[in-house]
Amino acid sequence: MDLLVLILQGVIVAATPLVFASIGELVVERSGVLNLGVEGMMILGAIAGFAVTLGTESYFLGIIAAALAGAVAAMLFAFLTQVLLSNQVATGLALTIFGLGLSALIGQAYSGESATPLSKIHIPLISDIPFIGPVLFEHDPLVYLSVILVGGVYWFLNKTRAGLILRAVGENHDAAHAIGYGVIKVRFAALLFGGATAGIGGAYLSIVQTPLWVEDMTAGRGWIALAIVVFSAWRPGRALMGAYLFGGVTVIQLHVQGLGVDIDAQYLSMLPYLVTVLVMVVISHDKTRANLNAPACLGRPFFASS
C-alpha cells in the first residue's frame, strides 16, 4: 500500500511538466498554429526558472521568470510566423535548436549549482485521509496549478466567447477575418500562453523534479508534449489523461524492474511510446472523427489580403 502511494506520487511528478507543456500547445494548435518549438521554450523556461530561483531564493519569481522566458521565445516565433509568414514547421524546429543552444550558453554559469526543491503543501485534514490524501493532496503548488490550468482551458475553449473566437480562428481563419476578428492578434495571444506554460513545464523539471541545471535536461519532453496534443485529439481533458498515462508508464516500468519482474528492460522502456501509438491508432480508427477534431487551419499561414 505504501509503495503504491509512493509510485502514484512519482507518476504525478513525472507527468506534471508534460501537462504544462501540452496544455499550452493545445491552445496554440486550437488557434491554428503549429509550434514545434515546445522543447526549446521548455528548456529556456528551465534555465530561467532555475537561475532566478537560485538568485532570488523565491520560487514564485523563478516561475514567473520561466513563464516570461517561454513567452518571449514564443513571441519570437509569433513574429516570424505571423508577421513575416515564415514556415511554421521550420521556424518551430529552429526555435527548439535556438532554445537548446541559448540555454546551454546562459546555463554555463549555473552548471554545478543545486537548489532546494519546492516543498509540498500539506493541507490539514484532507492530506491526512489515508491513501487518497498522500496521493492527491500532498504535492507542490505547481501540480495543483497544472490541473487548474487544464480545467481553465476547458472552460475557456468551450464556455467562453473568447474561446469560441479562438476556435473559429483555428478552424477557418479567412471566415474569422471576414467577420472582423483579428486572426493575428488571437494567434499571438495563444502563442504567448503556450510559451508561458511550456516555460513553466521546463521550470518544473529544473526547480522541482531535479533542482539543478544541466544542458539538454528536458531530454525530449517537448516532443512528447506535442505527441500528447495529437493523442488528446485537441481536448484538454484527454491531454491531461495522456500526460498522466505517459508519466505513469514511465515510472511504473522503473518500479517493475526494481521489483525484479522478469521482463527485458528494453520492452519496458518502449512501453510509454507503444501505449501512445496504440491509443492514437485506436482514437483515429474512425477517420472522419479524427479529422473533424484537428483544427482545419492547423499550420496554414494567414495573410490578410483585404
Next chain:
Amino acid sequence: MKMNLRKLSVALALGLAMVASGGAQAQTKVGFVYVGPVGDHGWSYEHNQGRLAVEKEFGDKVKTTYVENVSEGPDAARVIQQLARAGNDIIFTTSFGFMNPTLQVAKRFPKVKFEHATGFKRAANVSTYSARFYEGRHVIGLIAGKMTKTNTVGYIASFPIPEVVRGINAAYLAAKSVNPAVKFKVVWVSTWFDPGKEADAAKALIDQGADVLMQHTDSPAAMQIAEKQGIFAFGQASDMKKFGPNAQLTSIIDDWAPYYIARVKAVMDGTWKSTDTWDGIGPGMVGIAEFSDKIPADVKAMAAKARDDIAAGKLHPFTGPINKQDGSPWLTAGQTAPDGDLAGMNFYVEGIEGSLPK
C-alpha cells in the same frame, strides 16, 4: 521528430566547427565527439576536461574541435566523417556506440588517426582506450556493503553493454564479500543522460527500500535525490559532492587528460600506433574521490587499502571462485579474470537477482 532535431543540430554544430577550425596548417588538429552535453557533470564533462588539458599542454600547437550531443547511430558516422574531412589529425570518439561508425569512417580516411573509447574493435588507424572502472566499482562496492542498513543497494544502469555489466558484477561481488546479506536492485533506464528519468529511477529504488545508490548514467540527478531523501550515493565519472554534500560517499572519477596528452603528442612526433589501452587506478585513469566523513574509520581504511592494493596490482576485483548467475563456474579459486572475458562480459555473477536484458 527527435531525429530531425538531432540532425539539424549536428549540421549546425558542424558548420560552426568548420568555421572554427580554419586556422594555420602547422597546428595539430584534434577532434572530439561526445555523446552528451559537455555540461552533464559526468561522462562527457570529463572527456571535455581531457580536451582542455590537451589545449593547456600544447597551447597554439593544437587546435581542438568538439561536437557534443551526438546520438549513437547513423548520425555519428556523419559527424566523424565531417571532422575527418575538416582536416583533423586525430579524432577521439568517446562513447561505446560510436564503435562501428568510427571504423567505417576510419577505412575511408587512412591518414587520420582515430581513438575510440570503451570499444573492442581496432584497425591500423583506430586505437581503443578505456578505463578499468570496475576497479573503482570494487572500492565503492565494499563501502556500499558496509553502509547499507536495509541490505539493499539500488543500481541505476544505462544499457546492458559489457562495460556496465562489469560494473554491476564488480560492485556486487565486493559488497557481498563484506556483507553476505546484501541485495542489488538494478534498474535499466535505457539512456545515458536524462536527468528526469534518472531521478524517477532513483526515487523508485528508494521507494523500494534501497538506502545506497550507485549509478552508471551521466547526470547528477540521482545524487540530488539521494541528498533530498537522506540516503547515500556514489558519484559517477566526476566528483558530484556539490549535488550531494551529505549523500556522496565517494565517487569514481575518470581522468582522461594524461592519455589524451600522450596520444596527441604521439601524433605530433609521428610515433602514433594503433594500440589497445586499458588503464585503471594504478596509472591514474580511474580516480577515487575523497571519502566522506560519514564513512566509519574502519570502513574507510578497508576501502583505501583495496584502492591501494588494486593500484599496486596486488588485488584483482574478479578473483575466483566466482560462478555465473546460472550457477555454472566461471573462475576457479584464486584465478583472476582474463581481460578477454571482462571485455565481453555479458552475464551476471551468481547472487544477482533478475535477468540481464539481452
